[in-house]
Amino acid sequence: MKSRPMFRRSPLVPGPSTMTPRQALARRSFLKSVGSGLIALPFVDMLADSVARAADDQPLKFIGIYHPHGISAEYWAMKDGDTETSFDIAYENCSLAPFDDAATYGKSYKDKIIAIEGIELLSSANGHDTAATILTGSRVSGKPSNLSLDQYLAVTLGLGSSNKVASAALAVGTDGSEAGMTLSYGEGGAPLPKIIDPVKAFDLFFAGFVIGDDPAAAELAARQRALGKSVIDFLDGDINRLRGKVGPREQQKLDQHLTSLRELESNSRRRCRRPLVPHRTSPIPPSSPPSRRTMAASPTTTSSPT
Amino acid sequence: MVTVDGLNILPARIRRLTNAEYNASVQALLGTSESPADEFPPDTRQHGYTTNEAQRVDPVLSRALDASATALAAAARADFDNLAPCADATGGAEACAQSFIASFGEKAYRRPLDDDDRASLLALYEAGAEGASYEDGIELVIRGILQSPGFLYLTEIGDGTVTDNVATLTPHEVASEVSYTITGGPPDAALLEAAVDGTLDTPEGVEAEVRRLFATEAGQTHAVQLIREWLGIDRIAATAKDATIYPDFAGVRDAMGQETADFVREVLKTTPGTVADFLGADWTVIDPALASVYGVSGSGRVDTPDRIGLLNQGAFLSVYGHAHETAPVLRGVAVMRRVTCFDIELPTNLNVQIVPPVPDPTKTTRERFEVHALDADCAQCHRNIDPLGFSFELFDSMGAYRAEEWPKDATAGIPIDSVVEVGFGMDFDGPYDDSNALAKALAASPTVQDCFARQVFRSAAAEGQSSDPYEKSFHDLWEAVPSDQQGALLDILVTYAKSQLFTLRGAP
Numbered sequence: 118m119k120s121r122p123m124f125r126r127s128p129l130v131p132g133p134s135t136m137t138p139r140q141a142l143a144r145r146s147f148l149k150s151v152g153s154g155l156i157a158l159p160f161v162d163m164l165a166d167s168v169a170r171a172a173d174d175q176p177l178k179f180i181g182i183y184h185p186h187g188i189s190a191e192y193w194a195m196k197d198g199d200t201e202t203s204f205d206i207a208y209e210n211c212s213l214a215p216f217d218d219a220a221t222y223g224k225s226y227k228d229k230i231i232a233i234e235g236i237e238l239l240s241s242a243n244g245h246d247t248a249a250t251i252l253t254g255s256r257v258s259g260k261p262s263n264l265s266l267d268q269y270l271a272v273t274l275g276l277g278s279s280n281k282v283a284s285a286a287l288a289v290g291t292d293g294s295e296a297g298m299t300l301s302y303g304e305g306g307a308p309l310p311k312i313i314d315p316v317k318a319f320d321l322f323f324a325g326f327v328i329g330d331d332p333a334a335a336e337l338a339a340r341q342r343a344l345g346k347s348v349i350d351f352l353d354g355d356i357n358r359l360r361g362k363v364g365p366r367e368q369q370k371l372d373q374h375l376t377s378l379r380e381l382e383s384n385s386r387r388r389c390r391r392p393l394v395p396h397r398t399s400p401i402p403p404s405s406p407p408s409r410r411t412m413a414a415s416p417t418t419t420s421s422p423t
Numbered sequence: 424m425v426t427v428d429g430l431n432i433l434p435a436r437i438r439r440l441t442n443a444e445y446n447a448s449v450q451a452l453l454g455t456s457e458s459p460a461d462e463f464p465p466d467t468r469q470h471g472y473t474t475n476e477a478q479r480v481d482p483v484l485s486r487a488l489d490a491s492a493t494a495l496a497a498a499a500r501a502d503f504d505n506l507a508p509c510a511d512a513t514g515g516a517e518a519c520a521q522s523f524i525a526s527f528g529e530k531a532y533r534r535p536l537d538d539d540d541r542a543s544l545l546a547l548y549e550a551g552a553e554g555a556s557y558e559d560g561i562e563l564v565i566r567g568i569l570q571s572p573g574f575l576y577l578t579e580i581g582d583g584t585v586t587d588n589v590a591t592l593t594p595h596e597v598a599s600e601v602s603y604t605i606t607g608g609p610p611d612a613a614l615l616e617a618a619v620d621g622t623l624d625t626p627e628g629v630e631a632e633v634r635r636l637f638a639t640e641a642g643q644t645h646a647v648q649l650i651r652e653w654l655g656i657d658r659i660a661a662t663a664k665d666a667t668i669y670p671d672f673a674g675v676r677d678a679m680g681q682e683t684a685d686f687v688r689e690v691l692k693t694t695p696g697t698v699a700d701f702l703g704a705d706w707t708v709i710d711p712a713l714a715s716v717y718g719v720s721g722s723g724r725v726d727t728p729d730r731i732g733l734l735n736q737g738a739f740l741s742v743y744g745h746a747h748e749t750a751p752v753l754r755g756v757a758v759m760r761r762v763t764c765f766d767i768e769l770p771t772n773l774n775v776q777i778v779p780p781v782p783d784p785t786k787t788t789r790e791r792f793e794v795h796a797l798d799a800d801c802a803q804c805h806r807n808i809d810p811l812g813f814s815f816e817l818f819d820s821m822g823a824y825r826a827e828e829w830p831k832d833a834t835a836g837i838p839i840d841s842v843v844e845v846g847f848g849m850d851f852d853g854p855y856d857d858s859n860a861l862a863k864a865l866a867a868s869p870t871v872q873d874c875f876a877r878q879v880f881r882s883a884a885a886e887g888q889s890s891d892p893y894e895k896s897f898h899d900l901w902e903a904v905p906s907d908q909q910g911a912l913l914d915i916l917v918t919y920a921k922s923q924l925f926t927l928r929g930a931p
Binding site: 283284286291292293303307308309310312321343344345347348351352354355356358359362363364365366367370371373374376377378380381 | 434435436437439464465467477479480481482483484485486489539540543544546547550551563566567570571572573576578580583661930931
C-alpha cells in the first residue's frame, strides 16, 4: 500500500530539545516570574493576594480538578482577542461562566482566574493516562515515577500538617487508581486511593468532631483523643522496632506507614464542631457508570485504548 | 543478588496483608463474620496479582485501619468471657491482661512474643484501663494489635542470623508463608504445631502441610481467587455494560462470577487441575439464568461443547468486552499476556503515536478493527493480537452466542466471521474456526503450561515488579521435576514451597 489516507499521524511528542523557541521562552518566563518574584506579572499578584488573605482568613489550599473526557473546547478555550488575563467567560453555555456570575454567587471570581494554554504534557502516555502527568510532571509508563504536586506541598513541605486532613483525593465515578484515573501520587509515583462516596468523604473531614457544647460529650471526645494517641504511640514504637530489622527497601514501606500515622495523629488532635451528617439516600454502586466531574484527583475512563 | 546453589534468592522482606487476607485474619482471630476490608481502598496490583510488594499503608488506609480496629475491638467486648476471661477483674486485672496479651498477641502476630512486644502491649493496656475498667484496657489492646506491624505485615526476615548473606526463615515465618500462600489466611493450630515441633524444617514436612491446606475450604476458595487474578476475571464484579445494548447483563453478572468459582472448584475436585483442565473443559457449572443466556438447557454441571473452558465463559468474555461492543483487542491481549506469557508493549511505549480513523458504524466489529492491518506501525503488534481476539467474535460483549451482527443501516444480519490464522511463533500457530478450537489448542500447548507455572509463581511469590530473576530460578526448578508433576496447580505450588526459594532470603 502506497499511501495511508485513513490515518492522520500526530506529531511525535516533542522532547525538550524540539521545543520551539516561543514555547521555551514562554515556559522560561513563567518559571522565572514565579521563582524570582517579578511582581509585574498578574500570576504573582494573585499569589501575593492569596497569601495576604490566608494570613487573616483561612489556611491556603491547593485544589486540582481534572475533568476526564473533557468539554468541547468551544465552551471554554481562549478565543481570538482573548489574553491570559483578559477574556470573556460570560457567553452562553461557557463551562467557566459560574466564575463570572455575581448574581448567583455574590461576586465574580473572574479576576482570580489565569488561563494557561498550550502546555505539552510530554507524558509519553496515551491521551487517557496523560492525567497522571498533570500534577507529577512525569513521563508515564503505567504510572508516573515521582510524587504529585499536591503531595509535595501537603506532605513533603508539610503545608498540610496544620489541617485535620493534610490532603484528600475525591472523585465521582470509579475508585480506580490507574494512571488515567487519578491525579494524586505518593513517593515513587504510587497512586493514592480516592474517595468516591460522599458520606465517607464527610467522615474523613468531620468524624470525631463534637456536636454542640455538651460537657459530657466533650469529656468523651477528650478520652477518645487520649486513647487514639496511646494507640499511635504504641504503633510508632512497634514499627520502629521492626524497621531496625529490615533493609532499605522495606524501611521505605515502614516510613510511609509512619508518615500516615502522623497524619492520623494530627487528625485526632482536632476539636471542632461537626456539621450535620449528610443523609444517604441510595447506596453507591461499586461500578457506577462513567461519570464526569472529579476533584483533586480522579476521572473515569472506561473505554480502553485499542 | 544473593544466590544459593545457583538459585536467585528473594530478598528479606515484609509484605502488608491484602484486603482479602486482612478479612481472613480478623475473622480467624476474633471469630467475627465481618469483612471490614471490603470498605478499604482496593488492593494495589502487580502482574495482575493482589499479593505483591507494593502494598503500603498510606494515609487513607491508616484511617480505615484505625476505624476497622476500633469497631472490631468494641464488638469483641461481647465475647470477652471467652476471649479475655478474668476471675478477679479488680485485684488481678493486670495478671489477667498479661495472660490475654500472651495468648491473643501470639495468635495475632503468628509468632511467639518477645519482651518488647509484651512490654509495649501491657503499656497500651494500662493506658486504656487507667481511670476506666479492665475491659476498657483489653479493648484498647485489641485495637492496637489489629493495626500493629506484627499483625499487618508478613515478615520474611529470619531471626537475625545471617550466614553468607543468607537468612533462613523462622519456622513460624514458614508457617505463615505456607498458610497465606495456600489459604489466604493465618496458620491454623495444626500448622503452628508443625512449626513448633520441627515438621516445617524439612521440605517433606512443608509439602504435607501445603497438600493438607490446599484441600481445605479456605484452600479451595483461595485457588479460585488465584485463577481469577491470573486471568483478570475477578474484575467481573466491577464490569458494567450499556444497558440499552446488553439489557440482560446486570441480571447475570454475579452469576458469571459464581460460575468461575463453581467451575474452578469442580475442576479441582474431578480432574488433576492442570491448565489443560481449566482451559479445555467442555462443560461448566451454571445457574438457570446464566444457562438461558448461554442457550443451554439444564443447570448445575452441564455439557458445553460450544463453550470450551474459562476463556469462553461469561466472566472472561464480559471483562474483556467494551460496554457497547466486543473487544477483540482486549481479548487477544489477555490471551497473549495472561495465557501465553507473551509480553507486548503498549503503543505508547513503542512510540506509536497514531490517531486512528473514526470507526465506520456500517461495518462489522471485525471489519472496523481490521484497519489495524493497514498501518505498518499498528500491524507490528495487531497482526499477532487481533486474530486471537477475532476468534471470539461468536460471543458478544457479555458472552452470549451470536451467529450474526447488525451494523448500522444493515438490512440483513451479517454472519460472524470467527475464522482466524494465528501465527506469532507459538507452538499453537495455525488456523482456527473459532475461539473454542483455539481454546483446545491452548489447553494442549506446552507454552501455555509453561506460562501457567510462571503465573502461579508470580502470585505465590508476591514479588511483583522485579520478579524476573526469581522467576527464572523457579522455572529452572519446575523444569527439573517429572513432567507428570508439572501441570497441576497444586503440584506447581508444592514445587515452590519445597524449594530453597521458599525458605531462604537474601540478607537486608
